[in-house]
Amino acid sequence: CRHSTPLGDGLVYIAGLHKRAQLIPYRWTTLYRSWWSLVSKLAGKSFTDSELCYPDGHGNIISGKTLATRLNSYFVSVTSDIQPLDTAALPAFLPSPNQPPTITTPAMTLNIILILNSLAALKNDIDCISQWALQNNMNLNPKKCKIMTICPLKIKPVSPMLSINNLPLEAVSSYKVLGLTLCDTLKWNDNTNDIVSKASKRLHILRVLKRAGVPPADFVTIYSALVRSVLEYSSVVWATCLPRLLIDQLEAIQKRALRIVYPDLHYQQALAQANITSLEDRRAHLCLKVWHNIKNNPACQLHRLLPSVRSECHSHHIRNNSSSSRFQYRKKRFGSSFFPAMAKIN
Numbered sequence: 497c498r499h500s501t502p503l504g505d506g507l508v509y510i511a512g513l514h515k516r517a518q519l520i521p522y523r524w525t526t527l528y529r530s531w532w533s534l535v536s537k538l539a540g541k542s543f544t545d546s547e548l549c550y551p552d553g554h555g556n557i558i559s560g561k562t563l564a565t566r567l568n569s570y571f572v573s574v575t576s577d578i579q580p581l582d583t584a585a586l587p588a589f590l591p592s593p594n595q596p597p598t599i600t601t602p603a604m605t606l607n608i609i610l611i612l613n614s615l616a617a618l619k620n621d622i623d624c625i626s627q628w629a630l631q632n633n634m635n636l637n638p639k640k641c642k643i644m645t646i647c648p649l650k651i652k653p654v655s656p657m658l659s660i661n662n663l664p665l666e667a668v669s670s671y672k673v674l675g676l677t678l679c680d681t682l683k684w685n686d687n688t689n690d691i692v693s694k695a696s697k698r699l700h701i702l703r704v705l706k707r708a709g710v711p712p713a714d715f716v717t718i719y720s721a722l723v724r725s726v727l728e729y730s731s732v733v734w735a736t737c738l739p740r741l742l743i744d745q746l747e748a749i750q751k752r753a754l755r756i757v758y759p760d761l762h763y764q765q766a767l768a769q770a771n772i773t774s775l776e777d778r779r780a781h782l783c784l785k786v787w788h789n790i791k792n793n794p795a796c797q798l799h800r801l802l803p804s805v806r807s808e809c810h811s812h813h814i815r816n817n818s819s820s821s822r823f824q825y826r827k828k829r830f831g832s833s834f835f836p837a838m839a840k841i842n
Contacts, residue, residue: 615656626660638663642671648681648829676730682829684734688742695726695749702756715757716770723753727775732786735779736837737829747775787838803839 629636638660644667645655655667670679670686677687701722702715710718727746738746754766761769773781790798803821823836830836 622658622660636660638665641665643667644671644680646680684737688745691727692745692749695723698723699752702753706756712757719753731779732783735783736834737832743776750775783838787842801835
């Protein structure tokens, strides 16, 4: 199944239900209102290579064995769980009838089935957590429970409608967890802005101490305790993911602090005078330290996430001196995370 705008604006074509090369057009509003009967037909149908046909986006009807195999495997896994779903709440998860999708998405109906299936499991998990809390004389606070859908796409899916104790949960795009501001796009702009804002307010302490005549050596100690600790909080989590813009924003806070202490020196000279390094170098050192601690401690819970040792995989002599195997990935977002990034240089 595939949604394709070249074959008709707002049309969804489902192939393989009756005869070969026969397409059943469903307008988006029709799918929005009567999708349950369509899902039932799809769930009860086993696709074969001879029956499955779908448009390729250029007005041609083609068939594919690979797509048929994928559809069969997915439908077999979700058919048994489709019937118990609450049909009254499910249309809220579909796009608005007046706003059909503008991006070509393969297996759209299949994605709907998987989303609805995951929704039922998610509701069940929330109910189990709520019941466990009540049994242990605790109450969940719905005002502090949020819904955040992780999706880097510009056109984001509709947030699910979940509730705790019949109180709906709020859908947010970013939320602070254990001091880190997590974003639904998996970017660290919001977290960096929060860090910069908090650290900038603490620079006023250095200005007050400067007017009081505190020695420069004490300034460095106070800066490290009150300001730099904020700039480096949980830095191992996001240090390898920052673009140059965010790196410069963090470094600017340390430049301002050293300008207060050493107003007549350039940044590099002030670093040497204060006997400290740049924040970027410190984050790199901290990441290496954590990497080696995980690598040298098999009892660590994160040790299983390490890649295999290259010498155990093959005996070839290659130009790359890294001792760890590289992670295989397609997205730069994953490649810039901690483990893949550290595996490149170790």
